[in-house]
Amino acid sequence: MEFEKFKTMHFPRDVFVGHGVLENVAQVVNQNLKFGPALILTGDITYALAGKDVEAILQDNNTEVVCLKLGKADRENLSRSLAVAEEVSAGIIIGVGGGTKIDLAKKTAFDLNVPFVSVPTSPSHDGIASPRASIRSNKLSVSEEGSMPVAIIADTAVLVKAPFRYLAAGAADVISNLTAILDWKLSARLHGEDFSSSAAAISEYAARELVEKAQLIMPGVEESVWLVTKQILASGTAMAIASTSRPASGSEHLIAHALEKYNPGNSIHGEQCAIGSVVSMFLHGGDWQSLINTYQKFGLSVKARDYSIDEMTMIKSVSTAHAIRPDRYTILGERDLSLEAAEKVLETTGII
Numbered sequence: 117m118e119f120e121k122f123k124t125m126h127f128p129r130d131v132f133v134g135h136g137v138l139e140n141v142a143q144v145v146n147q148n149l150k151f152g153p154a155l156i157l158t159g160d161i162t163y164a165l166a167g168k169d170v171e172a173i174l175q176d177n178n179t180e181v182v183c184l185k186l187g188k189a190d191r192e193n194l195s196r197s198l199a200v201a202e203e204v205s206a207g208i209i210i211g212v213g214g215g216t217k218i219d220l221a222k223k224t225a226f227d228l229n230v231p232f233v234s235v236p237t238s239p240s241h242d243g244i245a246s247p248r249a250s251i252r253s254n255k256l257s258v259s260e261e262g263s264m265p266v267a268i269i270a271d272t273a274v275l276v277k278a279p280f281r282y283l284a285a286g287a288a289d290v291i292s293n294l295t296a297i298l299d300w301k302l303s304a305r306l307h308g309e310d311f312s313s314s315a316a317a318i319s320e321y322a323a324r325e326l327v328e329k330a331q332l333i334m335p336g337v338e339e340s341v342w343l344v345t346k347q348i349l350a351s352g353t354a355m356a357i358a359s360t361s362r363p364a365s366g367s368e369h370l371i372a373h374a375l376e377k378y379n380p381g382n383s384i385h386g387e388q389c390a391i392g393s394v395v396s397m398f399l400h401g402g403d404w405q406s407l408i409n410t411y412q413k414f415g416l417s418v419k420a421r422d423y424s425i426d427e428m429t430m431i432k433s434v435s436t437a438h439a440i441r442p443d444r445y446t447i448l449g450e451r452d453l454s455l456e457a458a459e460k461v462l463e464t465t466g467i468i
């Protein structure tokens with residue numbers, strides 16, 4: 117039989133991480149901008165934090181710059197950024213901000229087939245370094261295909277200014293890879309799903325590094341940001357190798373997405389993933405208590421009440437999470453968990 121496998125992987129050409137690396141944006145634009153102005157997508161807070169510096173660096177570099185401030189990553193804001201990018205004929209899209217601005221930039225660049233540069237201001241999750249974009253539709257923020265950044269510029273002097281909650285959430289998002297990999301392996305065994313050992317090894321390594329060094333994740337310490345950001349980059353690389361979010365998103369992410377759907381606004385992505393990963397680890401028969409202990413080392417709670425999630429919402433989220441993405445098989449199976457089973461897991465693990 118003829119050999120028929122093929123796969124395309126996209127990786128960044130340059131990754132700048134560490135103190136004061138923001139300046140490199142000029143070099144990145146010089147290498148990648150082939151026509152038109154550079155479009156910076158940012159937000160109100162993040163413009164003041166880093167967007168205006170990026171704008172000034174590019175203006176000093178004699179690059180024509182257009183700056184657009186946006187809010188949430190939803191279809192409406194995506195349409196706005198696409199309209200502006202088309203109107204000015206932007207030749208490169210630079211996302212400067214948290215996950216929402218990075219995703220809007222990633223998807224705009226993907227749709228217009230121009231290079232995308234990721235300049236995160238918050239280490240809140242591994243989407244800042246991946247080819248996946250979460251654009252909210254019908255109350256859901258499940259990721260879809262986007263552009264892999266041609267360059268990632270993760271300035272730890274900027275990232276350290278983000279509230280500590282975002283760093284803790286970013287660490288938890290990466291640690292949740294442990295259950296994502298268990299689910300991926302399960303699906304490969306049960307359903308013959310394509311499995312990449314290299315993507316899984318990198319994803320798991322990133323999680324284990326943070327589990328081992330969890331006590332070093334502290335507020336206001338640039339070294340802590342460095343530690344977490346490196347593993348966020350590794351997790352993004354795993355997704356780039358797999359060309360799917362599978363290495364970093366399993367049943368714990370289904371629960372996180374369900375929580376975001378039923379109880380938006382009180383918990384952020386990595387916190388939702390932490391709760392989900394404890395449930396998932398329990399269902400896999402793994403050491404869920406040590407996961408909780410790890411999260412505690414950097415002050416992240418997995419108690420539903422700490423995020424104003426009531427018991428019934430928590431139970432419903434676990435019970436129905438499998439239906440969020442029916443094509444991705446996980447330990448949650450293909451039918452709702454009974455409410456009794458969901459309640460028992462949540463009570464046993466102390467989440468409710």
Ligand SMILES: NC(=O)C1=CN([C@@H]2O[C@H](COP(=O)(O)OP(=O)(O)OC[C@H]3O[C@@H](n4cnc5c(N)ncnc54)[C@H](OP(=O)(O)O)[C@@H]3O)[C@@H](O)[C@H]2O)C=CC1
Pocket residue numbers: 158159160161162163165189213214215216217219237238240241242243244246248249250257259274275277278279384385
């Ligand atoms: N692509 C993917 O794979 C993934 C995407 N996501 C998506 O990412 C988004 C969540 O990302 P998140 O970063 O939490 O949300 P936001 O981008 O909304 O950032 C949260 C808030 O923090 C502010 N902020 C950002 N950086 C700093 C800083 N350094 N100091 C102070 N404030 C700061 C932002 O300001 P401003 O108002 O300027 O934006 C915003 O008000 C969701 O849309 C979610 O669906 C989540 C997981 C994975």
Ligand SMILES: O=C(CO)COP(=O)(O)O
Pocket residue numbers: 241242243248250257258259260289361364365369370
């Ligand atoms: O958050 C992600 C990886 O950490 C992306 O996962 P989803 O594809 O489930 O949105």
Ligand SMILES: [Zn+2]
Pocket residue numbers: 241242289364365369385389
């Ligand atoms: Zn995630």
